[in-house]
Every structure is written in structure tokens, then in C-alpha cells.
Amino acid sequence: MGNEAGWTHHEAVVNNVRLHWVEAGEGPPVLLLHGFPEFWYEWRHQLAALAGMGYRAVAPDLRGYNLSEKPEGVEAYRIEKLVDDVRGLIRHLGVERAHVVGHDWGGVVAWWLAMIAPEQIDRLVIINAPHPQAFRRELMTPDQMLRSWYAAAFQVPLLPEAAFRANDFALLGRIFRASSVRPGAFSDEDIRRYREAAARPGAITAMINYYRAAARYPGPPARAITTPTLLIWGEQDQALSIRLTEGLDEWVPGIRIERVPGVSHWVPAEAPDRVNELLAGFLSPR
Incomplete structure (x- = not known):
């Protein structure tokens, strides 16, 4: 993990929502968009590495997560609003374009950003996040339907929140460690920080509302990227x-x-050296 003491924390109102983010380094900007149930800290292994490569690494808490604002209601988390947050953040950074890296839900937002506003992206990196059209295709198969059972369970009001809050958010630790295939990828300190972020007032409902909004508001027509x-x-x-x-x-x-x-869903944590190597080669092509 990088030297966190060298990272800076920032806040600003972007797209009418207050966002928090962490920065490391100087140079061309690279936005790092986290997934569920993480926050900016997901990129703890990438921030210092990207800064060392000569980039300005920017890792926001997406709306609803950790220190960012948590608008109420499911509609506040529809994909168009999530994309507009990222578009506004890029402009707030004082640039017209940025490299964008997204994992899980951050990757879904990045896919849609590339379809809606390609002029704001230099290069796009997606980590274990399905392209919307591919997901619609595979969701018709029994295999992916079974894998996505939790997304259906999240549509139920209140019960998912209660399950997460039980025993001081113990479920979070089980999610990371039970689905990880590389022992030690998540330390006790990592789990503590994830639990602390999810326990912030309004956070767990906001985080689950990403799934609820996706079910209710399918988003605009997909376009070629x-x-x-x-x-x-x-x-x-x-x-x-x-x-x-x-x-x-x-x-x-x-x-x-x-x-x-040999790596599960949590690629940035389980294979950080490989991710950093791929980022170095792809963001700085010869």
C-alpha cells in the first residue's frame, strides 16, 4: 500500500451533490471509480503507483458512499445522475478529459460515461464490471441469474439494510473474505475501514439504492464505444x-x-501488481 500521508483529501459540490475524493501525484488525471461495497479506499494499491508513474490519481467516494453526500430516494441514484457526477468532477479538476478506471459499480458508471460523453475520456479501463448490453444478454441465462441473486434481494425494502447493520456490519467482512480467493488480500484494518464507511448515517441505504435504481430506471439506449x-x-x-x-x-x-x-471479483486488492502493470502499459502507450 502507498504512503497515505502523501495523499490529499478534497471536497466540492459537483452536479448539485457534495463529493469527497482523495488525490495523489501530479500530471494527467486518472479517475478511479470504486464499486460496491467499497469507497475511495479500494484504490489504496493504485494511488501511489499511479502517482509514481507521473499521473494525478483521483479517487472519489461516489455519491452515497463514505464522506460524499447521500441524497435520499432511489431516483437520486439512476445512472444518468451518477454519470453527471463524474462529468462534473472532471470539469472541477480543471481539465476537459481524463483517463477513467472503474471497478464493479464504478465500472458500470464508466461504461455509461464512455457512451454518453466520450469527449471527456482519454482512455477507459474497466475491471470486473459488465458492459450493459452483455449483462442484459447473460442475465437471461440460468448461470448469471443465480449469480445475481443478491441484486434481486436488494429490491426488498429495509431488510438488506438490516442484514448489513447486524453485528456491527459483520456481513461486510464475510463478503470480502468469503469471495476472495487470495488469503490476506483484505487485512483486519481494511475490513474495519469498510465497516466504518458503510456505518455512516444513510450510507448503506444509498449504496443499496444503486441496485434499486438500476432495476427501476434502465438508462438511455446503449451506444457504441x-x-x-x-x-x-x-x-x-x-x-x-x-x-x-x-x-x-x-x-x-x-x-x-x-x-x-486465480483472482476473484476484487482484482485491485488481490492482484495489485498486475493491475498497476496493465495500467502503466495501457495509459502510456508507446
């Missing part, structure tokens, strides 16, 4: 079928796909 794109995929992801990496040329012509064996 022409941005140079790298997809990194941990092959032992329990929640997302590896078939989601197939057939993507139709929607993302020229996409580069790097499958990482």
Missing part, C-alpha cells in the same frame, strides 16, 4: 460470469481484454 478500452477481468468472480467478457467487439470495437487467472 470508440474510446480506447481495456477490460481487466478476474476469472474467479463469483458474482459475474466470465461469459460477460465475450462478444464485446460489437459494442466496443477494438477492445483489449486481459483475463487474470
Whole structure:
């Protein structure tokens, strides 16, 4: 992990919501968009590495998470608003474009950003997050339907929140460690910080509302993505079928796909050196 003492914390109102983010380094900006149930801290292994490569690494808490504002209501978490948050943050950083790296829900937001506002992205990196069209295709199969059972369970009011809050958010630790295939990827300190972030007032409902909004508001029509794109995929992801990496040329012509064996959904934590190596090569092409 990098020297956290060298990182700076920032806050600003962006797209009418107060966002918190962490920065490291100077140079061309790289936005790092975390997934569920994490926050900016997901990128603890990438912030220092990217700063060392000569980038300005920017890791926000997405709306609803950790220190960012938590608007009430499911509608506040529809995909268009999440994309507009990122667009506004890029502009707030004083640049027109940025490299964008997204994992899980952050990757879903990044996919849509590339479809809605490609002019704001230099290069796109997605880590274990399904392209919307591929997900719709695979969700029709029994395998992915079974893997996505939790997303259906999240549609129930109140009960998911109660399950997470039980025993001081003990479920969070089980989620990370039970689905991780590399022992030690998540330390006790890591789990403590994830539990602390999820326990902030309003956070767990906001985090689950991403799934509720996705079910209620499908988003705009998908478009072809022409941005140079790298997809990194941990092959032992329990929640997302590896078939989601197939057939993507139709929607993302020229996409580069790097499958990482022996790694689960939590690729930035389980294989940080490999992720950093791929980022170095893709963001700074020869």
C-alpha cells in the first residue's frame, strides 16, 4: 500500500451533490471509480503507483458512499445522475478529459460515461464490471441469474439494510473474505475501514439504492464505444460470469481484454501488481 500521508483529501459540490475524493501525484488525471461495497479506499494499491508513474490519481467516494453526500430516494441514484457526477468532477479538476478506471459499480458508471460523453475520456479501463448490453444478454441465462441473486434481494425494502447493520456490519467482512480467493488480500484494518464507511448515517441505504435504481430506471439506449478500452477481468468472480467478457467487439470495437487467472471479483486488492502493470502499459502507450 502507498504512503497515505502523501495523499490529499478534497471536497466540492459537483452536479448539485457534495463529493469527497482523495488525490495523489501530479500530471494527467486518472479517475478511479470504486464499486460496491467499497469507497475511495479500494484504490489504496493504485494511488501511489499511479502517482509514481507521473499521473494525478483521483479517487472519489461516489455519491452515497463514505464522506460524499447521500441524497435520499432511489431516483437520486439512476445512472444518468451518477454519470453527471463524474462529468462534473472532471470539469472541477480543471481539465476537459481524463483517463477513467472503474471497478464493479464504478465500472458500470464508466461504461455509461464512455457512451454518453466520450469527449471527456482519454482512455477507459474497466475491471470486473459488465458492459450493459452483455449483462442484459447473460442475465437471461440460468448461470448469471443465480449469480445475481443478491441484486434481486436488494429490491426488498429495509431488510438488506438490516442484514448489513447486524453485528456491527459483520456481513461486510464475510463478503470480502468469503469471495476472495487470495488469503490476506483484505487485512483486519481494511475490513474495519469498510465497516466504518458503510456505518455512516444513510450510507448503506444509498449504496443499496444503486441496485434499486438500476432495476427501476434502465438508462438511455446503449451506444457504441470508440474510446480506447481495456477490460481487466478476474476469472474467479463469483458474482459475474466470465461469459460477460465475450462478444464485446460489437459494442466496443477494438477492445483489449486481459483475463487474470486465480483472482476473484476484487482484482485491485488481490492482484495489485498486475493491475498497476496493465495500467502503466495501457495509459502510456508507446
